[in-house]
Amino acid sequence: AEVKKFSLGSKAQENEANIVEMYAALAAFDFFNKNEYDRGSVPMIGRKEEDCITWDDLPDVCVDGRLKDKMATYIRFLYAYRWNVLESLEKIAQDESYDKYVAWYKDLVKKAGGIDVYHDKAMMEHFKDLGEYAERFFAWMYDIINSSPRSIKLVNQDVCSACVYDSDDNKKGLFSFWKKEKQKFFKLDIYQVVLPITERKDKLDGKTFWQSLCNYTKQMKKTEATGSEILMQAIQNICK
Structure with missing residues (x-):
């Protein structure tokens, strides 16, 4: 693959991401999760189709569970958090009275987690940092x-294109995307963020996700999580 924009070093070295990076990361993950007696085995990789790379072409190096299932949950988590959860947290951080419209915030964040984003500006910055990380993750996937x-064929390209950064590190795609299609999240089945897209009866659109998050307090008795971890665990479990 041709590297179109690159630098030999310094701060300007922001080469576009490549699928090889993912293979390299999986190789490192595989190495560090094996003890010295297991390192004689090497996962084999190869493409089923000559000009196509899918989840099936990535080596399954997970100790527990399948790589695709774990990555799919992770990707759906980042998508749901950035385009649903974070927006409500930001509104409450600006207007304390807005929390009356967000049942999951009062139950999972304020009551159970002991977090008040209107007064705790430092914690709100952490929430924003995670949102920015999600944007950069999808921008990275877009490059790949x-x-x-x-x-x-790993992730829905339309979702990734919303987070493309320009040369000045401005989110040129993100703001225009969100302004023009603010309600797109509630129409898109979150399961369709990760490819391949399959028809399911149990769709997880934005409305369904929101309702599941509001009703998650029934499952909180089973968790030992504290603070912001309660909210994060809830999002992850819903996105599995």
């Missing part, structure tokens, strides 16, 4: 999808 002459 578009860096190769082969078709890379």
Whole structure:
């Protein structure tokens, strides 16, 4: 794959991401999760189709569970958090009275987690940092999808394109995307963020996700989580 924009070093070295990075990360993960007696085995990788890379072409190096299932949950978590949860947290941080419209905030964040984002500005910055990380993750996936002459079918490209950064590190795609299609989240089935897209009876659109988050207090007796971890655990479990 041709590297179109690159630098030999310094701060300007912001090369576009490549699918090879994902293979390298999985290799490191595999190495550090094996003890010295297991390192004689090496996962084999290869493509089923000549000009296409899918989840099935990535080595399954997970100790517990399947790589695709774990990554799919992680990706859906980042998507749901950034385009649903964070927006409400930001509104409450600006207007304390807005929490009356957000049942999951009062139950999972303020009551159970002991967090008040209107007064706790430092914690709100942490929430925003996670949102920015989510944006950069999808921008990274966008680079990976578009860096190769082969078709890379891992994540819905429309979702990734919303977080593309320009050369000045401005979120050129994000703001125009969110302004024009603010309600898109509530129409898109979150299961369709990760490819391949399959038809399901149990769709997880924004409304369904929101309702599940509001009703999550019934499952809180089973968790030992504290603080912001309660909210994060709830989002992750819903996105599995």
